[in-house]
Amino acid sequence: QVQLVESGGGLVQPGGSLRLSCSASGIVFRFAAMGWYRQAPGKQRELVASITSDYITKYADSVQGRFTISRDNAKNTVDLQMNSLKPDDTAVYYCKANSGLRPRDYWGQGTQVTVSS
Numbered sequence: 719q720v721q722l723v724e725s726g727g728g729l730v731q732p733g734g735s736l737r738l739s740c741s742a743s744g745i746v747f748r749f750a751a752m753g754w755y756r757q758a759p760g761k762q763r764e765l766v767a768s769i770t771s772d773y774i775t776k777y778a779d780s781v782q783g784r785f786t787i788s789r790d791n792a793k794n795t796v797d798l799q800m801n802s803l804k805p806d807d808t809a810v811y812y813c814k815a816n817s818g819l820r821p822r823d824y825w826g827q828g829t830q831v832t833v834s835s
Contacts, residue, residue, distance in 0.1 A: 720744035720824045722813045727829030730803055734833070738798040740813030740826055750817035752789055752796040756809035756831075766811070767798060780806070803833045 726738040738754065753768035767777045767787035775787055786799040796813065813826035 720815070720817075722815055722824055722826035724811065724813050724826045724829040727811060727831045729832045729834065732804060732833055732835055734803050735799070735801045736803060736831060737800065738811055738813075738829060738831070740796045740798075742794045742796070742813075742815055745815055745817045745824070747789075747794040747815075748791045750815045752787075753814045753816075754787060754796075754798045755812045755814055756807075757812070757828075758806075758809040761809075763812070769796065800831070803831075805833050807831060807833050 721743045723741045724738060726736060728736065730736050749771050751768065751770045754766045755763050756766050757763040765778060766781055767775065767785055769775045769787045769789050777785060784802045787796065789796045809831060810828040811831050812828045815824045
């Protein structure tokens, strides 16, 4: 079965950095489109960053220049390097995979990121 497991969340000071990692199993990872989403209390879930099987990346305007998404097909992982963190970055961060002959979405359980002084 498909499983996505996020790690790396925690509490960090404004201006600090954090690296999230998502480990995938049950899919042919090299062909999957991967993304990081986040949901803050009282707000809708939003796309933070995505990376295709061809390594094409996209970022939300709010994180452009601060966050970097990457993938390692040998390890079946996708990472999100977060720098210059702001309190508005506080949210639960979710890993998503899109894969299959009939593409469908798979979600991780989420990891909490809190940016506070």
